[in-house]
């Protein structure tokens with residue numbers, strides 16, 4: 366365990382290698398089968414049972430402690446105000462690049478956190494549901510900026526999270542479809558007041574615009590999933606080729622032509638270009654600069670396995 370120091374000043378962060386972090390699982394039980402894990406894993410994401418035991422069980426234990434401590438703090442404020450009992454959802458943000466594996470992390474956490482008896486109801490929301498519909502992006506010249514901060518309806522996202530935090534019993538939010546590559550106009554996701562709400566998306570740690578609130582202002586804990594750009598790029602391309610063999614072959618897919626009229630090398634060229642001109646620019650300019658704001662950083666190696674963990678202690 367290293368307590369990094371700079372100019373003799375102890376840092377508020379602690380950095381642990383995989384072995385030291387894995388030991389912090391303590392007695393947290395593994396209650397997940399290989400077939401359950403299979404369902405939670407994203408396309409081409411190799412997250413293994415060993416990864417769940419070494420990385421996600423210690424994280425689940427830490428989050429359970431955080432939830433307990435946060436509830437005590439809320440109870441203290443209610444006592445001070447002379448108010449009665451009122452449940453407040455604990456909110457977790459999961460940030461990181463396109464294709465880094467945030468959604469697998471978020472789905473695993475949803476399952477593992479719901480196994481604790483004191484917070485069984487965990488809801489998961491992906492921020493792609495708050496992208497502007499393609500018609501709006503087209504009108505604003507933002508079709509090639511999908512995923513950049515300005516392509517999201519940040520005001521609606523903040524309103525949703527702040528309402529959940531304030532105890533709203535249910536909220537309906539829009540639904541984004543990767544198949545349609547657009548917001549669906551005939552669907553909603555209904556979120557019932559949870560014990561824990563996980564908000565997953567590339568931009569969830571963005572600082573607020575001047576004079577406004579950002580979604581991160583409502584987080585009780587945040588996780589940044591990190592890896593080298595060259596590794597994320599190859600995961601993106603690998604996933605694109607797999608989607609070309611699977612999801613894109615559906616005639617309703619926005620990318621159907623990638624599986625039909627374009628051969629593999631032309632499709633790969635398209636994916637490389639999308640990565641270079643959109644996703645990598647967004648990662649370098651907007652996403653990675655928010656890493657320092659996270660409570661916890663998971664550093665992944667080339668095989669998607671977490672090598673190191675950085676935790677903010679205070």
Ligand SMILES: Nc1ncnc2c1ncn2[C@@H]1O[C@H](COP(=O)(O)OP(=O)(O)O)[C@@H](O)[C@H]1O
Pocket residue numbers: 407408461462463464465466467468469543544604608612620
């Ligand atoms: N064009 C696509 N068609 C179908 N599914 C997709 C497409 N792009 C991404 N996905 C799926 O959407 C989920 C989220 O992807 P992404 O936003 O890149 O985040 P991450 O890889 O960090 O989870 C992943 O499970 C991925 O497999």
Ligand SMILES: CC(C)(COP(=O)(O)O)[C@@H](O)C(=O)NCCC(=O)O
Pocket residue numbers: 463491492493494511512513565566567568639643644
């Ligand atoms: C929908 C996304 C912006 C991710 O949004 P998130 O839920 O992570 O906030 C991304 O997956 C995406 O579609 N990017 C556009 C470029 C591309 O097609 O890869």
